[in-house]
Amino acid sequence: MLKIQEIRELIRLVDQSSLDEFKLQHDGLKITMKKNKSVVVNEQPVTKEVEAVASVAQPVTQPVEQATPSVEVQAQPKVEQVEAKEETSAVVDENLHKITSPMVGTFYRKPNPDAEPYVKVGDKVNSDTIVCIVEAMKLFNEIEAEVEGEIVEILVEDGQLVEFGQPLFLVKTN
Amino acid sequence: MKSNVRQALLDAFKHADGEYISGEKLAQTIGCSRTAIWKHIEELKKDGFQVEAVRKKGYRLVTPSNKLSEDEIYLGLQTETIGRSVYFYESVSSTQKIAKEYAMNGANHGTLIVADEQTEGRGRMVRKWHSPKGTGIWASFILRPDIQLQHAPQLTLLTAVAVVLAIKDVTNIIPEIKWPNDILINGRKVCGILTELQAEEDRIQSVIIGIGINVNQSTENFSDDIQMIATSLKIELEQTVNRTEIIQKLCYYLEQLLNLYISEGFPPIKRLWETYAISIGKQITARTLKGTFEGLALGINDEGVLLLKQANGEIIEILSADIEIK
Numbered sequence: 286m287l288k289i290q291e292i293r294e295l296i297r298l299v300d301q302s303s304l305d306e307f308k309l310q311h312d313g314l315k316i317t318m319k320k321n322k323s324v325v326v327n328e329q330p331v332t333k334e335v336e337a338v339a340s341v342a343q344p345v346t347q348p349v350e351q352a353t354p355s356v357e358v359q360a361q362p363k364v365e366q367v368e369a370k371e372e373t374s375a376v377v378d379e380n381l382h383k384i385t386s387p388m389v390g391t392f393y394r395k396p397n398p399d400a401e402p403y404v405k406v407g408d409k410v411n412s413d414t415i416v417c418i419v420e421a422m423k424l425f426n427e428i429e430a431e432v433e434g435e436i437v438e439i440l441v442e443d444g445q446l447v448e449f450g451q452p453l454f455l456v457k458t459n
Numbered sequence: 460m461k462s463n464v465r466q467a468l469l470d471a472f473k474h475a476d477g478e479y480i481s482g483e484k485l486a487q488t489i490g491c492s493r494t495a496i497w498k499h500i501e502e503l504k505k506d507g508f509q510v511e512a513v514r515k516k517g518y519r520l521v522t523p524s525n526k527l528s529e530d531e532i533y534l535g536l537q538t539e540t541i542g543r544s545v546y547f548y549e550s551v552s553s554t555q556k557i558a559k560e561y562a563m564n565g566a567n568h569g570t571l572i573v574a575d576e577q578t579e580g581r582g583r584m585v586r587k588w589h590s591p592k593g594t595g596i597w598a599s600f601i602l603r604p605d606i607q608l609q610h611a612p613q614l615t616l617l618t619a620v621a622v623v624l625a626i627k628d629v630t631n632i633i634p635e636i637k638w639p640n641d642i643l644i645n646g647r648k649v650c651g652i653l654t655e656l657q658a659e660e661d662r663i664q665s666v667i668i669g670i671g672i673n674v675n676q677s678t679e680n681f682s683d684d685i686q687m688i689a690t691s692l693k694i695e696l697e698q699t700v701n702r703t704e705i706i707q708k709l710c711y712y713l714e715q716l717l718n719l720y721i722s723e724g725f726p727p728i729k730r731l732w733e734t735y736a737i738s739i740g741k742q743i744t745a746r747t748l749k750g751t752f753e754g755l756a757l758g759i760n761d762e763g764v765l766l767l768k769q770a771n772g773e774i775i776e777i778l779s780a781d782i783e784i785k
Contacts, residue, residue, distance in 0.1 A: 387658060389762075390779065391779035420778075421612040422615045422764075422779070423654060424615050424655075426611075426655075427656075444747070
């Protein structure tokens with residue numbers, strides 16, 4: 286059975302190749318990947334990769350979940366990430382900056398369960414404003430906005446597992 | 460650190476290894492007058508060192524005091540970077556806070572902040588950590604490792620191994636590690652580790668590792684609610700333990716393991732971690748913000764992530780949780 290990492294790697298390879306379509310049958314698992322050509326033309330390379338994930342994520346998630354359920358935890362945020370990205374592209378011309386996660390970990394909006402969140406939608410931030418914490422194995426990484434602007438959207442919820450490079454916040458910069 | 464002369468003097472005593480050195484030789488090695496040597500030795504005495512002076516033989520450092528100080532830590536240090544810059548405080552809010560300030564002001568890799576007392580010691584999610592005066596080791600290390608940010612969490616497992624080896628060397632007790640980096644003796648917590656990372660543009664600026672070790676607390680020092688879950692080296696060994704020695708060994712092993720990690724990656728660290736891991740192969744409960752999971756702890760993966768097999772056979776990856784061993 287393929288691991289989610291291996292599937293991700295496949296997506297990456299297909300994405301970088303000149304293939305339009307890719308099919309794989311392996312150990313009772315079927316994977317079909319298709320590139321959405323219209324997207325490729327219009328969007329930036331980053332979005333392209335995510336679109337590829339979107340078309341694959343749904344069919345892949347189900348068979349994998351039953352056999353190696355470890356995927357479930359990983360797969361869920363992946364799908365949410367896709368949704369988040371779609372929203373992004375809807376407002377792409379508004380000059381939005383994405384604050385992304387520099388590592389895999391748990392996303393915390395506040396320093397402790399009883400505290401106020403670091404930032405809310407509508408808050409003004411500057412480059413060194415702490416917007417959240419991403420934690421893994423008791424290493425706490427305080428994420429700074431690194432831009433000046435206003436938080437317009439929070440893309441993940443408190444306690445959620447986030448992936449490396451996953452967008453966490455949208456910031457309107459000027 | 461205090462003056463260079465004092466540092467050189469401590470170095471000379473360290474080399475002499477308990478033997479006498481003449482005032483003249485000290486003056487020569489250090490490059491100052493014999494009067495200056497005498498003055499500095501008087502100062503060492505004031506700070507609690509026992510220095511013996513015998514005519515025609517010279518000076519000898521008898522025993523280091525049981526107090527914590529920059530000098531004492533420096534005296535027995537066997538490292539090149541870790542702990543070479545050491546700052547001691549009688550009482551601080553938290554060594555992490557102080558270390559962050561030092562880090563922002565450009566402190567070197569390996570800088571160590573130690574306090575005799577913490578008034579606002581904290582653990583995971585700002586939980587309070589008991590840090591009464593003169594009993595424990597409350598320390599923060601500033602590291603500037605040349606590694607990719609996404610691998611930084613592995614440093615917390617590395618630190619746990621360093622603490623285990625340091626405790627083992629000094630006390631002969633073999634502590635155990637509960638994922639990711641709590642240190643236990645006979646099932647009770649003796650040490651907690653909390654790490655904070657500062658980055659800019661996804662590049663590590665500093666990793667600040669906060670370590671709290673219960674060394675010389677008696678059972679009465681722990682409040683009723685933690686007596687059953689906490690212990691100290693003194694309680695386990697039934698004798699007082701020299702905190703300075705533990706700190707020196709900790710610096711030593713941190714440096715050794717970091718070198719190993721930089722040259723060979725995580726696998727050798729993982730093997731060491733597994734050697735002392737208590738949670739692996741046991742039924743555990745993992746409490747996370749997203750719920751509680753129960754099952755068999757299978758081990759850690761190549762990133763250090765805990766793999767938990769639930770009753771229905773599902774294997775989940777745990778990145779953040781409080782673990783309870785059944």
